[in-house]
Amino acid sequence: xxxxxxxxxxxxxxxxxxxxxxxxxxxxxIITVDGIGGVGKTALVVEVAYQSWEAKHGIATDAPxxxxxxxVSAKENYLLPHGIVPRLQRESTLRDIFRVIASTxxxxxxxxxxxxxxxxxxxxxxxxxxxxxxxDNLETIAEKKEVLAFLSDLPPTTxxxxxxxxxxxxxxxxxxxxxxxxDSLHLILQQATEKGVILNDQQSRGLYERFGGVPIALIYAIxxxxxxxxxxxxxxKSSPLPEDVAHFCFQNSVQPLRGQPAHKLxxxxxxxxxxxxxxxxxxxxxxxxxxxxxxxxxARLQQLSLVRQQEGRYEMLSLTREYALAELAAYSxxxxxxxxxxxxxxxxxxxxxxxxxWNEWHIQFDRLEAEGVNxxxxxxxxxxxxxxxxxxDLWKSLKNYSHIYGYWEDRLFWMQWLIExxxxxxxxxxxxxxxxxxxxxxxxxxxxxxxxxxxLRAWSLHEYAIFDCQADLANHLAHFYLEKKQYEQALHWLxxxxxxxxxxxxEGRYYTRHRIANEYYRARFEYETGKYNTAKLIYKTILKKAxxxxxxxxxxxxxxxxxIIEMKExxxxxxxxxxxxxxxxxxxxxxKREVYVYQSSFAHLEQIRGNYIEARKWxxxxxxxxxxxxxxxxxxxxxxxxxxxx
Numbered sequence: 237x238x239x240x241x242x243x244x245x246x247x248x249x250x251x252x253x254x255x256x257x258x259x260x261x262x263x264x265x266i267i268t269v270d271g272i273g274g275v276g277k278t279a280l281v282v283e284v285a286y287q288s289w290e291a292k293h294g295i296a297t298d299a300p301x302x303x304x305x306x307x308v309s310a311k312e313n314y315l316l317p318h319g320i321v322p323r324l325q326r327e328s329t330l331r332d333i334f335r336v337i338a339s340t341x342x343x344x345x346x347x348x349x350x351x352x353x354x355x356x357x358x359x360x361x362x363x364x365x366x367x368x369x370x371x372d373n374l375e376t377i378a379e380k381k382e383v384l385a386f387l388s389d390l391p392p393t394t395x396x397x398x399x400x401x402x403x404x405x406x407x408x409x410x411x412x413x414x415x416x417x418x419d420s421l422h423l424i425l426q427q428a429t430e431k432g433v434i435l436n437d438q439q440s441r442g443l444y445e446r447f448g449g450v451p452i453a454l455i456y457a458i459x460x461x462x463x464x465x466x467x468x469x470x471x472x473k474s475s476p477l478p479e480d481v482a483h484f485c486f487q488n489s490v491q492p493l494r495g496q497p498a499h500k501l502x503x504x505x506x507x508x509x510x511x512x513x514x515x516x517x518x519x520x521x522x523x524x525x526x527x528x529x530x531x532x533x534x535a536r537l538q539q540l541s542l543v544r545q546q547e548g549r550y551e552m553l554s555l556t557r558e559y560a561l562a563e564l565a566a567y568s569x570x571x572x573x574x575x576x577x578x579x580x581x582x583x584x585x586x587x588x589x590x591x592x593x594w595n596e597w598h599i600q601f602d603r604l605e606a607e608g609v610n611x612x613x614x615x616x617x618x619x620x621x622x623x624x625x626x627x628x629d630l631w632k633s634l635k636n637y638s639h640i641y642g643y644w645e646d647r648l649f650w651m652q653w654l655i656e657x658x659x660x661x662x663x664x665x666x667x668x669x670x671x672x673x674x675x676x677x678x679x680x681x682x683x684x685x686x687x688x689x690x691x692l693r694a695w696s697l698h699e700y701a702i703f704d705c706q707a708d709l710a711n712h713l714a715h716f717y718l719e720k721k722q723y724e725q726a727l728h729w730l731x732x733x734x735x736x737x738x739x740x741x742x743e744g745r746y747y748t749r750h751r752i753a754n755e756y757y758r759a760r761f762e763y764e765t766g767k768y769n770t771a772k773l774i775y776k777t778i779l780k781k782a783x784x785x786x787x788x789x790x791x792x793x794x795x796x797x798x799x800i801i802e803m804k805e806x807x808x809x810x811x812x813x814x815x816x817x818x819x820x821x822x823x824x825x826x827x828k829r830e831v832y833v834y835q836s837s838f839a840h841l842e843q844i845r846g847n848y849i850e851a852r853k854w855x856x857x858x859x860x861x862x863x864x865x866x867x868x869x870x871x872x873x874x875x876x877x878x879x880x881x882x
Contacts, residue, residue, distance in 0.1 A: 274452025
C-alpha cells in the first residue's frame with residue numbers, strides 16, 4: 237500500500253471506517269489515524285481524499301462529497317530506495333496551515349489579515365463550503381496544542397483528519413497495524429512488477445518475513461533490489477535492519493526516550509517472542525518496584541505506537557522488535573542484567589505452575605500454556621549459551637505439562653539435549669531422568685525399539701537417580717513391555733517398582749501416587765491376560781485411593797479403563813455414563829492423549845450398539861487425535877475400525 241501506487245492495497249476495513257467518519261453526518265469533527273512510521277497512514281487518508289474527489293466528479297463511489305480538499309503535511313523526510321531525502325517544504329506551524337488553507341480556497345483575505353483576525357477569517361472561509369482538511373504528521377508540528385485547539389473549533393461544514401505517530405485519542409481514532417500476509421505479498425508483487433524485479437513466491441514470502449507488513453519497508457526493499465542490491469543481503473536476519481528504514485520508522489520516536497523508563501521497557505519487550513504480561517516485562521526492565529514510572533513508560537510507548545496492549549499483554553510489530561533488539565545490543569550491560577532477570581522470572585514461573593498435577597490441573601498448566609512461546613525462547617537461549625543448569629531446572633518443572641498437553645516433539649528434542657549435556661558433565665542423575673522421559677515418550681508413539689534402548693540404558697544407571705525417577709523408570713519399563721505384550725517382563729518391572737516402593741523415602745500423597753501408578757499397570761496386566769474381574773477390582777481399589785489424595789487425572793484415567801470393562805461385560809449404559817463424565821473433565825484439562833483414548837472407547841461403544849454413524853464420528857476424532865501425537869498403533873486401530881464401519 238503506498239501513496240504513489242495505481243492500486244490501493246489492503247486496509248479495506250480501515251478505509252470503510254474512515255469514509256464513514258469523514259461524512260458530515262457523522263458527528264465527530266476530528267478523526268485521527270495513528271501508527272508507527274511507514275505503516276501507511278498517509279496512503280490511507282490520500283486514498284479517502286481521492287475517492288471523495290472521484291465522487292465529486294461523478295465517478296461511481298460511495299465516498300462523501302466535499303467542495304474542497306485541503307492537504308497539509310508536516311512530514312520532514314521521504315524514504316526513497318536510494319535513501320532518506322528531506323522534504324523541502326513543510327507546514328510546521330499554525331500560520332503555515334492557515335497559508336495552505338488560504339491558497340487552496342483562493343482566499344487571500346486570510347493571509348492579508350492581522351494575526352488577531354486571521355483565525356476568524358479562516359473559520360469564516362471554511363464555513364462557505366464543505367471541506368475536508370487533512371493534517372499529515374501531526375507529531376512533527378511545532379505547535380501541536382494550538383493546532384488541536386484550532387481543529388476542535390472548526391465549523392460544522394469542515395471535517396479534519398489527522399495522521400500521527402503519537403496516539404491522540406480525540407473523537408474517532410483509527411489505529412493502523414502492519415498489513416496482513418496476503419496484502420503484503422500483493423504489495424510486494426505490485427512493486428516488483430512496477431520496478432521490473434522478478435521474485436518467486438518463496439522470495440516474496442522471505443521479504444514479508446524479514447520486514448513484516450510495514451508497507452514503507454517493503455517498498456524500500458523492492459527499490460533496493462531494483463537498484464542492484466542482493467536479495468540474500470536483504471533477507472539476512474543476522475544483519476541489522478537497513479539504516480534508512482530504521483531511521484525513518486523509529487529514530488525520531490525512540491531517540492528522545494533513551495535513559496528513560498520507557499526505553500528500558502521497549503528494549504526489554506524486544507526480548508520476548510510472544511506478547512508478555514506486565515509483571516514479567518517490568519521485572520526484566522528492572523522496574524517492578526517502580527510501578528508508577530513503569531505505567532508512565534508503557535503509556536508513552538503506546539502513545540508513540542511502538543507498543544500495543546491487547547488483553548493484558550504488550551506486543552510490538554516485528555519490525556519494531558528488530559529495531560528494539562538493535563537498541564538493546566547497544567546497551568550491553570543492561571542487556572546482560574535484563575536477560576538474567578528474564579531467565580530467573582521464567583524459572584520461578586515454571587516451578588510455581590509446573591511440577592505435579594492435582595485436581596483441576598489445567599488451572600496451573602494453562603498459565604504455562606499462555607507463556608509457552610516465551611518459555612521455549614528461554615530454553616533455546618539458555619541452550620545456545622550452554623546454561624545447562626537453567627535448561628535442567630526448567631525441564632524438571634515442565635515435564636508433566638509437556639506430556640499432558642501433547643508437546644511430545646519438544647519433549648523428545650529437549651530430553652536428547654539433556655542426555656548429551658548431562659553425559660558430557662557426568663551428571664548421571666539427570667541423564668537417567670532424560671533417558672527415562674525420552675524412552676517413555678518414544679514408547680507412547682510406538683517407536684519401541686528405540687524406546688527400549690533409552691529405558692534400559694537409563695536403568696543401567698538408575699542408582700544415580702533420585703527415588704522418584706527410579707520409580708518412574710521402573711513404571712515406564714512395565715508400560716513398555718505391556719505395549720510389546722511381553723507380560724512376564726512387564727510383571728518383572730512392576731515387581732521391581734514395588735520393591736522400590738517398599739523401601740520408599742516418600743510419604744503421604746506422593747507415596748500413594750507411585751502406588752497407584754504401579755497398581756494401574758497391574759490392573760492392565762490382569763485385563764490383557766483375560767482376568768477382567770480381577771482387573772476391575774484393582775481399578776476400583778486404586779480409584780478410591782486416587783480420590784482420597786485428590787489426584788483427579790488418575791481418577792479419570794482409571795475410570796476410562798473401568799468403562800472399557802463395563803463395555804466388555806455388556807453394561808453399555810454404565811460405560812457411556814462413565815465416558816461422558818470423564819471426557820468433559822479431560823477436555824477441560826487438555827489431557828490430549830486420554831481425550832483421544834476416551835473418543836476411541838466411544839467409537840467402540842457405538843459400534844457395539846450398531847450406531848455406525850456415531851461410531852464413525854468418534855473414530856474419526858480419535859484417529860485424527862492419535863495422528864497428531866504420532867501414536868501410530870492407536871491411529872491404525874482407529875483407521876481399521878473406520879474401514880470396518882464402511
